[in-house]
Amino acid sequence: MASAGSMAAAPFWRAAGMTYITYSNICASLVRSCLKEPYRAESASREKVHFSVSKWAGGKPEKPNFVPE
Amino acid sequence: MAMAALRKEGRRLVLSSNPSSFARSAVFSEESCPFGARSVSTQIVRNRMSSVKNIQKITKAMKMVAASKLRSVQTRTENSRGLWQPFTALLGDAPGVDVKKNVIIAVSSDKGLCGGINSTTVKVSKTLFKLTSGPEKETKYVVLGEKGKVQFLRDSKKSMELSVTELQKNPLNYTQVSVLADDILKNVEYDALRIVYNKFHSVVQFIPTISTILSPEVVERESESGGRLGDLDSYEIEGAETKAEVLQNLTEFQFSCMMFNAVLENACSELGARMSAMDNASRNAGDMLDRLTLTYNRTRQAAITTELSEIISGAAALSH
Numbered sequence: 001m002a003s004a005g006s007m008a009a010a011p012f013w014r015a016a017g018m019t020y021i022t023y024s025n026i027c028a029s030l031v032r033s034c035l036k037e038p039y040r041a042e043s044a045s046r047e048k049v050h051f052s053v054s055k056w057a058g059g060k061p062e063k064p065n066f067v068p069e
Numbered sequence: 070m071a072m073a074a075l076r077k078e079g080r081r082l083v084l085s086s087n088p089s090s091f092a093r094s095a096v097f098s099e100e101s102c103p104f105g106a107r108s109v110s111t112q113i114v115r116n117r118m119s120s121v122k123n124i125q126k127i128t129k130a131m132k133m134v135a136a137s138k139l140r141s142v143q144t145r146t147e148n149s150r151g152l153w154q155p156f157t158a159l160l161g162d163a164p165g166v167d168v169k170k171n172v173i174i175a176v177s178s179d180k181g182l183c184g185g186i187n188s189t190t191v192k193v194s195k196t197l198f199k200l201t202s203g204p205e206k207e208t209k210y211v212v213l214g215e216k217g218k219v220q221f222l223r224d225s226k227k228s229m230e231l232s233v234t235e236l237q238k239n240p241l242n243y244t245q246v247s248v249l250a251d252d253i254l255k256n257v258e259y260d261a262l263r264i265v266y267n268k269f270h271s272v273v274q275f276i277p278t279i280s281t282i283l284s285p286e287v288v289e290r291e292s293e294s295g296g297r298l299g300d301l302d303s304y305e306i307e308g309a310e311t312k313a314e315v316l317q318n319l320t321e322f323q324f325s326c327m328m329f330n331a332v333l334e335n336a337c338s339e340l341g342a343r344m345s346a347m348d349n350a351s352r353n354a355g356d357m358l359d360r361l362t363l364t365y366n367r368t369r370q371a372a373i374t375t376e377l378s379e380i381i382s383g384a385a386a387l388s389h
Contacts, residue, residue, distance in 0.1 A: 010314065020321040021251040025244060046242045052235045053252055059226035064234075 114365045118358060125354035131182070132347035139272070139340040145241075146269055146333040153280070154327040160288065160323070161297040164281050167261035171201040172206040172230070174253070174328075176266035176335040177217025179237055182343035186267045186275055186335075187216040193277045194265045195225070201263075211253055211334070230257055241336060243329050250325035260284050262324060266331040267338035273345055275338040278329060282324045285316040 015024040032043040054064040177187040194210065201329040202208045209230040212218045218232045233249060253262075262282040269277040283291065289312075290300035306315055 011310070014314075019251055019254060020318040021247045021254070022327050024322065025247055025251075028244070047244045048239045048242065049245045049248050050235065050238050051233055051245065051249055053231060053233050053249075055231055055256060056226075057231040059229070061229075061232060 128347045128350040135284045135344040146337040149330045154325045172259040174211045174264045177213045177214035178339040184346040191220040247325040248328040250328045266335040269337040272341045
């Protein structure tokens with residue numbers, strides 16, 4: 001599947017609208033979920049995502065957009 | 070409550086250029102005591118002393134907290150330097166590259182009380198803005214952190230593109246920063262991304278640094294014109310991917326790695342700066358306390374002496 005995808009004009013994940021960062025993050029979380037306990041719980045703490053982004057238009061911020069996971 | 074008091078007092082502690090005049094003025098205002106009162110009340114000086122003492126305790130505690138946090142962040146920062154070094158070895162760093170669409174990413178902190186590191190970032194970013202802007206060029210800001218945002222609000226509102234806060238709620242990790250990097254890449258158009266941050270050198274030294282990340286198209290253009298990037302063609306590309314694809318992946322990954330390092334370096338500098346700022350504040354509070362104690366004791370002693378001489382002279386008048 002993966003090799004078939006990479007043979008195409010663009011890799012399958014880029015065709016799906018992902019960037020390399022998203023793709024590598026998904027792969028990383030897959031690898032982390034393969035770990036045994038207690039290493040898995042430990043590595044899960046390195047996956048926490050929290051910040052708030054607000055886009056600015058015309059000198060004013062729009063509503064902040066939280067990215068929790 | 071305690072923090073608000075600290076902030077108010079802390080500013081006085083750090084900013085008042087001549088704290089002795091301040092300490093004295095508190096006493097002088099007391100000396101204009103109501104007519105007929107026997108001696109000066111030292112109540113206000115005593116209150117002032119206890120508040121300074123409390124502030125000193127708080128600043129000392131903050132220094133300890135910053136110091137203990139710094140230790141863990143520092144090792145992680147030093148380890149994260151290994152992430153960008155290969156990229157710089159491969160692609161080089163081109164801070165002077167001249168492109169149309171520039172994005173300046175200013176990394177600052179969410180919390181204050183950490184010396185001048187945020188204003189340094191803002192100053193460097195604004196200079197960079199002036200350098201990169203020109204006719205037919207477009208420069209935008211992406212601001213990380215609350216304190217930097219506030220400073221950009223004053224005169225650079227129009228050029229703000231994105232602002233990010235609350236990054237440091239949890240300990241920083243790569244996943245978080247890479248998701249953020251992804252968000253930034255999706256929301257801005259760029260030819261060059263310039264990350265401005267304070268590089269951690271030692272506990273008392275932070276170097277404002279600019280890391281430049283070029284878009285794949287610019288990398289290609291530059292590599293045709295030779296230079297360090299010209300060597301890119303000597304690499305063999307595995308698989309069926311084209312050079313453009315590889316470069317795009319590489320740029321994205323380079324950006325997220327650079328961001329990770331920049332955010333960590335800045336967090337480390339923030340803690341270091343807070344440590345030395347709080348150390349100074351504690352020392353200033355100590356000096357102030359010394360002066361206050363001196364004036365307090367002197368005033369008290371003066372009152373006692375006055376009373377004694379009154380008693381003695383009264384007794385002397387009676388016995389004659």
